[in-house]
Amino acid sequence: MQSLWKVGVIGRDPQNQLIDGLAVRFTECAAEKSCTLIRYDIIVVLGQFFHHARDENIRLQAHAWIATEPDGNYRKKYSTVWSKR
Numbered sequence: 001m002q003s004l005w006k007v008g009v010i011g012r013d014p015q016n017q018l019i020d021g022l023a024v025r026f027t028e029c030a031a032e033k034s035c036t037l038i039r040y041d042i043i044v045v046l047g048q049f050f051h052h053a054r055d056e057n058i059r060l061q062a063h064a065w066i067a068t069e070p071d072g073n074y075r076k077k078y079s080t081v082w083s084k085r
Contacts (some may be wrong), residue, residue, distance in 0.1 A: 001041045005049035015053070019061060022046065026065050036074050039065075040081075047081045 008018040022042050029038040046062040049055075062082065069075045 001038075002044050002048070004045045005052065008049045009052050015049075015055075018049070019046075019058070023061075023065070027068075036071075036077075039069070039074070040078060043078045043081045 004018060004022075008015040022045065026039055026042050029035045032038065043062055043066065046058055046065075050058040050062070059082070066075055066078045066082075069078060
């Protein structure tokens with residue numbers, strides 16, 4: 001999953017599709033057993049994507065998704081991905 005960012009740097013259309021797909025996956029995985037791992041991977045994908053595309057909207061989107069996490073410990077874990085950028 002963590003190599004999905006490569007799809008987004010191709011162009012604007014794939015970028016929008018990637019972010020939309022990740023948004024759906026981020027919200028739908030809440031009922032799954034490994035939700036926190038999936039969400040962490042999604043945040044890592046956005047971090048790598050931001051690193052290559054330097055699109056501020058990607059960073060804002062990631063922070064908005066992190067803010068929706070109800071558990072403070074996981075919010076902190078997800079935020080560590082962005083502290084390195």
